[in-house]
Amino acid sequence: MTxxxxxxxxxxxxxxxxKTLTWGPRHGYAIARWLEGTSGEAxxxxxxxxxxxxxxMERKGWITADWGLSELGRKAKFYRLTPAGRxxxxxxxxxxxxxxxxxxxxxxxxx
Amino acid sequence: MTxxxxxxxxxxxxxxxxKTLTWGPRHGYAIARWLEGTSGEAxxxxxxxxxxxxxxMERKGWITADWGLSELGRKAKFYRLTPAGRxxxxxxxxxxxxxxxxxxxxxxxxx
DNA sequence: CGTCATACCTTGACGCTCTAGGTAATACAC
DNA sequence: GTGTATTACCTAGAGCGTCAAGGTATGACG
Numbered sequence: 001m002t003x004x005x006x007x008x009x010x011x012x013x014x015x016x017x018x019k020t021l022t023w024g025p026r027h028g029y030a031i032a033r034w035l036e037g038t039s040g041e042a043x044x045x046x047x048x049x050x051x052x053x054x055x056x057m058e059r060k061g062w063i064t065a066d067w068g069l070s071e072l073g074r075k076a077k078f079y080r081l082t083p084a085g086r087x088x089x090x091x092x093x094x095x096x097x098x099x100x101x102x103x104x105x106x107x108x109x110x111x
Numbered sequence: 112m113t114x115x116x117x118x119x120x121x122x123x124x125x126x127x128x129x130k131t132l133t134w135g136p137r138h139g140y141a142i143a144r145w146l147e148g149t150s151g152e153a154x155x156x157x158x159x160x161x162x163x164x165x166x167x168m169e170r171k172g173w174i175t176a177d178w179g180l181s182e183l184g185r186k187a188k189f190y191r192l193t194p195a196g197r198x199x200x201x202x203x204x205x206x207x208x209x210x211x212x213x214x215x216x217x218x219x220x221x222x
Numbered sequence: 223c224g225t226c227a228t229a230c231c232t233t234g235a236c237g238c239t240c241t242a243g244g245t246a247a248t249a250c251a252c
Numbered sequence: 253g254t255g256t257a258t259t260a261c262c263t264a265g266a267g268c269g270t271c272a273a274g275g276t277a278t279g280a281c282g
Binding site for chain 1 (some may be wrong): 261262268
Binding site (some may be wrong): 115118122138139140141158159162163181183185186187188 | 227228229230231232233236237238
């Protein structure tokens, strides 16, 4: 009965993950939990979206990963921003602001 | 040399088109020109995105089309909102506001 | 005669998200 | 000790939206 998720993220996952990592290294599972929590559960970060996104960004050199131990003592892969990732984040934030500004302006106009 | 467009629209085309049609019927080409103009050329509406979007939404019953004559006397297909389209527009605006609010909140936080 | 603008349409590649599986280890209840 | 939930990772495939790059046809302009 559960409805499909209807593309909640609209291509914003990369920028959200990059931004999350500005607070320090985090493993994938923690990134998902943090984004969901910070959004007041408005976002659902599906693992089938998250892990491919992490590999993508690692391949592009925006983040790097090291294995370590989570807060609960389990093995976990910690990701952190590279300088290229910080630069990319700035670009993506700028692009998002442009889009949000334009779309917001059009949608809020009296119809 | 021209860079690829990098998914400027992020899945917002449907809601933008629906909103455009609240100002009255318009043909595809005019919808594209209007959105580009209103956005101060910040948006580029590719025809390969627009026309499939129009068919999609017509198939879903959100818009309907009639052939007519453009302002310049050429044959053109005029689209207009159906009641279902208006309902859908309200939903999509609400979804957009939620997403924009959450993403904006996260991205604007001091990193 | 060539070019630009209007107005429509199609195909294929690409990329992102989701669904729906899977593994493995720990923690806790019964 | 057996089942269940949680943590933490991973993958395959479908679906869908956007873009690039083509195409048709008409009319205006020089």
